[in-house]
Amino acid sequence: MRTFFFACDPALDLEAASTDSTPMSQPDHATADSNVRAPADLPGARTAVHVQGSDKPEKEEVRIGFMPLTDCASVVMASELGFDAKHGIKIVPTREASWAGVRDKLVSGEIDMAHALYGLVYGVHLGIGGPKHDMAVLMTLSQNGQGLTLSRELAAKGATDATSLARLMKKERRDYTFAQTFPTGTHAMWLYYWLASAGINPSTDTKVVTVPPSQMVAHMRDGHVDGFSVGEPWNHRAVIDGIGVTAATSQEVWKNHPEKVLGTTSEFVRKHPNTCRAAVMAVLEASRWIEASPQNKLKMAETIAGRAFVNTSVEAISPRILGRYQNGMGRSWDDPDSLSFFSDGSVNFPYLSDGMWFMTQHKRWGLLREHPDYLAVARQINRTDLYRQAASALNISAPAQPMRSSTLIDGVLWNGTEPAAYADSFRIRFAAPQSALA
Numbered sequence: 063m064r065t066f067f068f069a070c071d072p073a074l075d076l077e078a079a080s081t082d083s084t085p086m087s088q089p090d091h092a093t094a095d096s097n098v099r100a101p102a103d104l105p106g107a108r109t110a111v112h113v114q115g116s117d118k119p120e121k122e123e124v125r126i127g128f129m130p131l132t133d134c135a136s137v138v139m140a141s142e143l144g145f146d147a148k149h150g151i152k153i154v155p156t157r158e159a160s161w162a163g164v165r166d167k168l169v170s171g172e173i174d175m176a177h178a179l180y181g182l183v184y185g186v187h188l189g190i191g192g193p194k195h196d197m198a199v200l201m202t203l204s205q206n207g208q209g210l211t212l213s214r215e216l217a218a219k220g221a222t223d224a225t226s227l228a229r230l231m232k233k234e235r236r237d238y239t240f241a242q243t244f245p246t247g248t249h250a251m252w253l254y255y256w257l258a259s260a261g262i263n264p265s266t267d268t269k270v271v272t273v274p275p276s277q278m279v280a281h282m283r284d285g286h287v288d289g290f291s292v293g294e295p296w297n298h299r300a301v302i303d304g305i306g307v308t309a310a311t312s313q314e315v316w317k318n319h320p321e322k323v324l325g326t327t328s329e330f331v332r333k334h335p336n337t338c339r340a341a342v343m344a345v346l347e348a349s350r351w352i353e354a355s356p357q358n359k360l361k362m363a364e365t366i367a368g369r370a371f372v373n374t375s376v377e378a379i380s381p382r383i384l385g386r387y388q389n390g391m392g393r394s395w396d397d398p399d400s401l402s403f404f405s406d407g408s409v410n411f412p413y414l415s416d417g418m419w420f421m422t423q424h425k426r427w428g429l430l431r432e433h434p435d436y437l438a439v440a441r442q443i444n445r446t447d448l449y450r451q452a453a454s455a456l457n458i459s460a461p462a463q464p465m466r467s468s469t470l471i472d473g474v475l476w477n478g479t480e481p482a483a484y485a486d487s488f489r490i491r492f493a494a495p496q497s498a499l500a
Contacts, residue, residue, distance in 0.1 A: 140348035161244035178325035185246030207401025208312035209297030224260035253291035307390035415478030422485035428492030
């Protein structure tokens with residue numbers, strides 16, 4: 063049996079029970095590498111609106127932590143394009159070194175909000191992998207656009223997708239090591255779900271380690287990992303550097319899956335509801351701007367490639383932000399389900415069922431010992447009330463119901479109903495008595 067461990071630092075109104083009905087220091091980031099500004103005809107951009115009265119933000123400077131990933135773009139562009147000033151705040155993006163650092167700075171108050179892994183916010187709220195602290199999700203920042211990368215050495219032996227990987231692992235018995243970015247996070251869940259869909263049990267058939275996103279390619283280059291699950295641009299970076307191949311995209315695991323969120327603590331929301339609403343509005347406007355045209359996407363790529371943000375080449379970011387993929391094995395394709403920040407607002411609503419799904423997977427993989435009250439926890443965390451207020455003010459539509467349904471890569475339907483039964487229904491899960499590869 064191999065090691066499975068988490069290397070981390072210690073037609074019903076389902077929204078009615080929301081808990082609150084109240085409607086590293088970074089230098090100046092406007093560097094030569096990130097000097098994109100809004101075009102003069104962009105409505106409202108770089109126009110300061112001095113919000114007064116009951117809507118005035120309680121805290122005007124908002125420090126938002128982010129990790130060097132393509133999907134930090136809406137937070138960065140909200141600042142770079144001046145959408146924050148339009149809504150009476152100043153967003154100060156702060157680049158972080160690890161998801162554990164994001165977690166710790168959120169809890170300590172060193173940063174106010176974060177571009178965060180969905181499952182990280184839920185894990186902190188539930189006390190998984192660190193001290194328990196009440197948390198909040200203000201909006202979903204992105205869908206899709208992550209990847210599962212395998213080393214070129216595995217690809218040379220025929221392991222180019224999950225099924226062929228399983229065959230190789232049966233044939234060549236050894237320790238196989240895979241990396242994800244945070245134990246309760248999205249990348250861990252995509253990795254485990256993808257492996258399990260091919261009969262590989264990550265808890266018995268593999269060794270799983272935690273690696274910060276920007277270090278993934280180096281770890282694979284040095285032979286420390288056989289594969290990894292991470293956000294862009296690091297999957298594409300592995301391809302263009304000749305280090306790895308794209309075995310799957312996360313949208314193949316779950317089409318239109320939730321990815322990063324704008325996370326904060328529940329205490330911050332309680333003390334600063336207007337600030338939270340203003341931040342959501344600024345980021346929503348940036349999300350809409352990014353997807354207004356391919357030219358805007360390319361301007362965004364030029365900005366976030368700068369040293370203050372992702373610190374990589376534009377060429378590592380721009381193809382996949384346009385949906386143009388190559389897998390490193392001679393195949394190229396246009397993906398209609400690539401990374402999305404807005405999609406007419408359908409990306410950004412914080413569905414209760416999305417948060418609940420991560421808890422079902424935490425239970426499946428042994429991170430939770432008992433079933434939580436799935437719906438109650440999601441109502442506590444996902445601030446659909448504040449989101450609806452922000453979206454309404456911008457004439458952005460929001461769904462009538464806080465649940466949605468999807469069918470994942472293994473053909474199993476998830477719709478938010480009977481979450482405990484769903485979590486317990488998987489044949490492959492933590493501490494399975496017999497290896498699925500045996």
